[in-house]
Amino acid sequence: xxxxxxxxxxxxxxxxxxxxxxxxxxxxxxxxxxxxxxxxxxxxxxxxxxxxxxxxxxxxxxxxxxxxxxxxxxxxxxxxxxxxxxxxxxxxxxxxxxxxxxxxxxxxxxxxxxxxxxxxxxxxxxxxxxxxxxxxxxxxxxxxxxxxxxxxxxxxxxxxxxxxxxxxxxxxxxxxxxxxxxxxxxxxxxxxxxxxxxxxxxxxxxxxxxxxxxxxxxxxxxxxxxxxxxxxxxxxxxxxxxxxxxxxxxxxxxxxxxxxxxxxxxxxxxxxxxxxxxxxxxxxxxxxxxxxxxxxxxxxxxxxxxxxxxxxxxxxxxxxxxxxxxxxxxxxxxxxxxxxxxxxxxxxxxxxxxxxxxxxxxxxxxxxxxxxxxxxxxxxxxxxxxxxxxxxxxxxxxxxxxxxxxxxxxxxxxxxxxxxxxxxxxxxxxxxxxxxxxxxxxxxxxxxxxxx
Amino acid sequence: xxxxxxxxxxxxxxxxxxxxxxxxxxxxxxxxxxxxxxxxxxxxxxxxxxxxxxxxxxxxxxxxxxxxxxxxxxxxxxxxxxxxxxxxxxxxxxxxxxxxxxxxxxxxxxxxxxxxxxxxxxxxxxxxxxxxxxxxxxxxxxxxxxxxxxxxxxxxxxxxxxxxxxxxxxxxxxxxxxxxxxxxxxxxxxxxxxxxxxxxxxxxxxxxxxxxxxxxxxxxxxxxxxxxxxxxxxxxxxxxxxxxxxxxxxxxxxxxxxxxxxxxxxxxxxxxx
Numbered sequence: 001x002x003x004x005x006x007x008x009x010x011x012x013x014x015x016x017x018x019x020x021x022x023x024x025x026x027x028x029x030x031x032x033x034x035x036x037x038x039x040x041x042x043x044x045x046x047x048x049x050x051x052x053x054x055x056x057x058x059x060x061x062x063x064x065x066x067x068x069x070x071x072x073x074x075x076x077x078x079x080x081x082x083x084x085x086x087x088x089x090x091x092x093x094x095x096x097x098x099x100x101x102x103x104x105x106x107x108x109x110x111x112x113x114x115x116x117x118x119x120x121x122x123x124x125x126x127x128x129x130x131x132x133x134x135x136x137x138x139x140x141x142x143x144x145x146x147x148x149x150x151x152x153x154x155x156x157x158x159x160x161x162x163x164x165x166x167x168x169x170x171x172x173x174x175x176x177x178x179x180x181x182x183x184x185x186x187x188x189x190x191x192x193x194x195x196x197x198x199x200x201x202x203x204x205x206x207x208x209x210x211x212x213x214x215x216x217x218x219x220x221x222x223x224x225x226x227x228x229x230x231x232x233x234x235x236x237x238x239x240x241x242x243x244x245x246x247x248x249x250x251x252x253x254x255x256x257x258x259x260x261x262x263x264x265x266x267x268x269x270x271x272x273x274x275x276x277x278x279x280x281x282x283x284x285x286x287x288x289x290x291x292x293x294x295x296x297x298x299x300x301x302x303x304x305x306x307x308x309x310x311x312x313x314x315x316x317x318x319x320x321x322x323x324x325x326x327x328x329x330x331x332x333x334x335x336x337x338x339x340x341x342x343x344x345x346x347x348x349x350x351x352x353x354x355x356x357x358x359x360x361x362x363x364x365x366x367x368x369x370x371x372x373x374x375x376x377x378x379x380x381x382x383x384x385x386x387x388x389x390x391x392x393x394x395x396x397x398x399x400x401x402x403x404x405x406x407x408x409x410x411x412x413x414x415x416x417x418x419x420x421x422x423x424x425x426x427x428x429x430x431x432x433x434x435x436x437x438x439x440x441x442x443x444x445x446x447x448x449x450x451x452x
Numbered sequence: 453x454x455x456x457x458x459x460x461x462x463x464x465x466x467x468x469x470x471x472x473x474x475x476x477x478x479x480x481x482x483x484x485x486x487x488x489x490x491x492x493x494x495x496x497x498x499x500x501x502x503x504x505x506x507x508x509x510x511x512x513x514x515x516x517x518x519x520x521x522x523x524x525x526x527x528x529x530x531x532x533x534x535x536x537x538x539x540x541x542x543x544x545x546x547x548x549x550x551x552x553x554x555x556x557x558x559x560x561x562x563x564x565x566x567x568x569x570x571x572x573x574x575x576x577x578x579x580x581x582x583x584x585x586x587x588x589x590x591x592x593x594x595x596x597x598x599x600x601x602x603x604x605x606x607x608x609x610x611x612x613x614x615x616x617x618x619x620x621x622x623x624x625x626x627x628x629x630x631x632x633x634x635x636x637x638x639x640x641x642x643x644x645x646x647x648x649x650x651x652x653x654x655x656x657x658x659x660x661x662x663x664x665x666x667x668x669x670x671x672x673x674x675x676x677x678x679x680x681x682x683x684x685x686x687x688x689x690x691x692x693x694x695x696x697x698x699x700x701x702x703x704x705x706x707x708x709x710x711x712x713x714x715x716x717x718x719x720x721x722x723x724x725x
Contacts, residue, residue, distance in 0.1 A: 092494075093465060093493060093495055094466035094467065119495035120495065135588055138588060138589045139589065219649070220666055223649065223665055223667050227711045227712050230711075232667065232712065233669055233711060234667060235667075237666075241663075242666075275646065278627060278646070278649065326495070327492060327494055328469075328492060333588065333589070334587065334588065335588060337543060337562070337563070348467050348522070349466070350465060350466055
């Protein structure tokens with residue numbers, strides 16, 4: 001846990017209160033913050049309603065003394081940086097863009113425009129978190145609801161492969177477990193909460209029922225539940241296979257069939273373990289099967305503040321949520337072929353633009369090694385491993401704290417941002433728009449590389 | 453019969469999409485005509501001659517040499533003829549082929565034979581994920597033809613396949629024949645987990661023991677006659693060392709499934725005798 005979350009910064013007298021501000025740290029995108037801003041010190045000193053992660057997010061963001069643009073490690077003007085970035089992208093045969101989950105939709109839209117213009121490859125951090133859920137969603141469909149509906153109606157809440165108490169602390173209190181709703185007048189007393197995971201976590205005490213599944217056996221358990229819901233036989237060694245007894249399974253199936261409104265929340269314990277999109281697909285399929293008996297929905301618990309927005313923006317502009325390639329002048333979607341970690345690991349990209357993400361710290365070694373070989377343009381609010389290896393690096397303002405815009409909550413609900421204080425740094429959108437204009441200028445006069 | 457020879461003289465810097473490297477495009481063209489065929493080098497249009505030295509007029513038979521691991525879509529849409537590749541190949545080999553034959557003396561990577569409806573692809577080395585599989589979002593994979601991989605493959609062999617035969621001489625990864633609609637997958641090595649998940653119809657044959665999903669049900673132990681015929685045919689196609697007499701004459705444990713679907717599919721596990 002970041003140290004800053006424990007100590008609240010000291011205040012001066014020049015204070016401003018921002019009501020109904022939005023926290024963009026995680027996918028909960030809580031929009032009921034009350035921020036106290038010290039305008040002299042350019043920092044947030046109090047974040048009422050924020051969780052421990054939100055407080056760290058708000059308190060940690062101050063104005064750092066960094067150059068706005070560095071080209072090959074040397075300070076440059078914003079214009080020079082945008083010129084250089086545009087030239088790199090136009091010269092490339094297989095340029096890629098990655099990240100986008102920690103910037104507003106308005107900036108994401110421009111990033112898609114750039115890649116569409118130069119026939120590049122666009123991918124977001126979705127490909128390494130809930131991308132499998134996106135693939136599953138495309139394959140089997142989705143029975144869905146907003147978190148508001150869940151708060152007001154859900155009487156059976158199942159968390160699978162996640163630990164919201166630490167990753168999304170307000171998910172329990174604001175949306176799904178304790179809040180009182182229209183048809184759930186007594187809050188948690190009217191709900192049954194089930195947690196399914198491979199081990200006990202700080203989230204476990206919240207659950208009425210904890211089901212411990214053997215590591216790597218989530219799919220088998222989901223498949224057995226699907227069979228039981230459909231009234232089909234399952235093999236007798238189910239407990240040996242999954243670590244969960246037949247009695248527990250039967251009880252769970254009865255609860256799922258007999259609830260008024262059930263919800264399955266899935267975490268990255270499902271999407272990033274063996275089986276990936278099939279695990280998510282099994283959750284979606286189970287929810288769909290249960291609609292024969294009652295109302296049941298399934299939702300991924302998304303991580304980054306606006307990763308859901310990235311999915312939405314890329315999907316409404318290209319038709320696909322992530323891993324989209326424009327090499328031929330039209331969008332093509334193929335996870336594994338056009339997803340950034342794979343493209344880099346195979347050594348295919350010859351230029352990269354990384355927006356609000358740090359792949360150099362968490363991708364496979366092979367992918368990072370290739371990233372070090374090619375020209376990289378990066379935009380980030382902080383210095384990261386990726387910015388350090390970039391040829392052109394832009395320091396940008398923090399979305400939600402210094403800049404406005406729109407972000408999507410994990411249930412695909414768009415929420416507007418209320419910035420707390422101004423920043424001397426440009427926004428992601430301004431930098432991307434500058435690059436986009438220059439790219440279009442560089443390409444004008446030349447015949448488009450590929451007829452659309 | 454005469455053959456057109458294409459020799460890779462310049463390694464592409466980024467993936468080269470060369471769907472024109474196929475009898476469907478080359479047959480009947482002159483050397484110059486073939487060199488001027490369009491290929492996509494990343495986002496730039498290029499010519500076949502920028503990367504390949506062409507010898508001979510365009511024939512139905514093509515011989516390609518070099519490390520083609522960055523060259524995608526070789527043999528795209530072919531309906532007749534023969535493509536012989538000496539070296540590794542890139543993704544989507546034989547995409548949309550309906551006839552003819554592709555033989556690769558090397559390794560292939562992901563998506564061997566997507567949207568295939570006929571013909572035969574033989575890979576003498578290993579292959580990657582998604583052999584004979586549906587593209588993401590498609591409801592059906594290959595609808596016919598044969599894919600023979602003598603080495604090992606990774607995950608999702610025959611994902612959603614509708615018809616056809618896929619034979620793997622080595623090991624296969626997880627989710628073999630997932631969501632299979634019909635057809636046959638034969639794995640002669642080890643098989644990963646969750647074989648046949650969501651299969652509707654079709655047959656998966658495994659020579660070695662593998663885990664069975666809880667929604668499959670044991671039916672019987674028997675000697676399927678059709679399998680003997682399939683295996684004898686595969687012996688003629690280079691799988692002679694892998695297919696022994698015990699596999700031809702032995703018994704197989706039959707599991708029917710997938711219970712969450714139509715339950716008309718089967719997994720046949722060789723019983724060891």
